Amino acid sequence: LSRTGPVRLCLAAGLLSDTPSSLSCQLSPRHYLCIVQLAMKQTATSVSTTTFILFFSVAWAMTNQLPGSDAVPAAATNIRDGTGLLQNLDAPDESTDEKPNLHFDGAYSINSKRIPTGYGSVGCVHDIQSEQRRYYSDFYPKDIQKPMTVDVCWDFCRNSRGAQYFALQKGTECYCTPFFHDDEDNKGETCDDPCAGDGSSICGGENLQSVFAMYDVKNLPPVPCKKAPQQIPHAKMFNSTYYKTAVPCANAVDKPLDPTVNSLCDVECEDGFYLNDNSFKCEERGDRLTYSWAQMKGTAACIAVCCGSPKAAKNVLQPSSGICYPHTYTASCMDGYTLDGKASGITTQSIQCLMSGAYQEVKDCRPVSCGLCEKRMHSTVDNPNMVRTLHESCHHTCNQGYTVNAEINGPSNFDDVCQASGRFTDI
Numbered sequence: 001l002s003r004t005g006p007v008r009l010c011l012a013a014g015l016l017s018d019t020p021s022s023l024s025c026q027l028s029p030r031h032y033l034c035i036v037q038l039a040m041k042q043t044a045t046s047v048s049t050t051t052f053i054l055f056f057s058v059a060w061a062m063t064n065q066l067p068g069s070d071a072v073p074a075a076a077t078n079i080r081d082g083t084g085l086l087q088n089l090d091a092p093d094e095s096t097d098e099k100p101n102l103h104f105d106g107a108y109s110i111n112s113k114r115i116p117t118g119y120g121s122v123g124c125v126h127d128i129q130s131e132q133r134r135y136y137s138d139f140y141p142k143d144i145q146k147p148m149t150v151d152v153c154w155d156f157c158r159n160s161r162g163a164q165y166f167a168l169q170k171g172t173e174c175y176c177t178p179f180f181h182d183d184e185d186n187k188g189e190t191c192d193d194p195c196a197g198d199g200s201s202i203c204g205g206e207n208l209q210s211v212f213a214m215y216d217v218k219n220l221p222p223v224p225c226k227k228a229p230q231q232i233p234h235a236k237m238f239n240s241t242y243y244k245t246a247v248p249c250a251n252a253v254d255k256p257l258d259p260t261v262n263s264l265c266d267v268e269c270e271d272g273f274y275l276n277d278n279s280f281k282c283e284e285r286g287d288r289l290t291y292s293w294a295q296m297k298g299t300a301a302c303i304a305v306c307c308g309s310p311k312a313a314k315n316v317l318q319p320s321s322g323i324c325y326p327h328t329y330t331a332s333c334m335d336g337y338t339l340d341g342k343a344s345g346i347t348t349q350s351i352q353c354l355m356s357g358a359y360q361e362v363k364d365c366r367p368v369s370c371g372l373c374e375k376r377m378h379s380t381v382d383n384p385n386m387v388r389t390l391h392e393s394c395h396h397t398c399n400q401g402y403t404v405n406a407e408i409n410g411p412s413n414f415d416d417v418c419q420a421s422g423r424f425t426d427i
Contacts, residue, residue: 147197343422
């Protein structure tokens with residue numbers, strides 16, 4: 001084309017390049033339409049020239065399949081016909097590669113300046129959080145969607161303000177999210193669906209998601225707590241291959257605690273103790289955009305199981321208040337009672353509060369036995385073959401012609417009472 005007529009006008013408007021080599025880089029079908037319309041507005045332009053430009057424009061566009069997403073110079077928006085603007089050249093095409101607005105609410109944004117430049121795998125999870133998600137399929141029509149891969153999902157989510165993670169599922173689905181909630185209901189399952197666009201990679205599963213954390217170059221994936229968590233009294237200890245020592249966190253056996261996906265120390269108390277409170281976790285300190293570190297904060301307490309007040313037992317003296325595992329108290333037999341009923345028998349027993357929250361069995365104390373009634377001269381006794389125990393008596397009756405005090409009108413009967421010592425006493 002010569003640099004005359006309508007072409008010169010389009011050059012002035014910034015729609016054509018001075019050099020033919022860059023023509024295909026700056027023209028779109030809309031720009032060719034501009035050339036034709038401008039040509040028809042010039043009275044000095046002949047019909048043959050207009051026809052040629054129209055034919056050339058259509059042929060060039062069809063041959064080179066120019067995209068409609070080329071940037072339009074600002075000057076082009078001021079080109080008008082007799083009634084107004086030719087068209088809104090600033091409006092994006094349907095085929096534009098411009099990133100969609102995926103931003104989440106400000107509450108989910110760590111820092112407005114944060115621009116993720118990399119990602120790392122979190123793992124295979126069962127994410128039940130569904131309200132804060134932006135799906136790839138909701139922003140791109142099906143006819144321009146790319147076969148799903150990890151990088152396609154990453155490229156979709158990386159410019160989303162507030163998004164901290166991206167996840168893939170079922171081999172074809174991708175979404176961005178500021179957080180996720182793994183309820184571990186599908187703990188026995190694995191992510192095993194190949195990515196639709198890369199069969200060598202995994203993109204989640206039927207019910208599980210492959211989750212990736214996005215990070216900024218100034219703050220790589222969150223720094224884990226590098227120092228081993230300190231021991232918690234009465235908490236079980238686990239040998240950690242990461243910390244090279246025993247730790248009180250069951251979830252730090254083969255990996256460290258970190259501020260994001262594995263922060264809370266999973267404390268398990270020893271038998272006889274229960275976890276009363278647990279805020280012991282790995283927390284992030286500093287600013288992710290400058291410098292950050294992680295350290296353990298909070299507390300955890302394993303409290304002993306208590307048994308409450310002891311239950312009553314026969315002839316046993318016990319404390320009124322309870323004790324806790326693994327302590328014991330002493331139960332004592334009342335005076336005149338022993339555990340076996342013998343005067344020389346044991347009178348105390350040690351009772352422990354068990355890890356179950358119950359006491360050991362408290363045995364009843366038995367009254368001391370004095371045995372059979374002793375024989376008295378010139379008398380008979382009631383029930384001579386019956387063993388008497390504490391406070392039970394042997395009733396003796398004097399034979400005819402005998403009294404207790406040898407007086408004619410004296411008492412003719414008397415009782416022997418079994419005492420705490422295990423012997424009878426005259427009364």
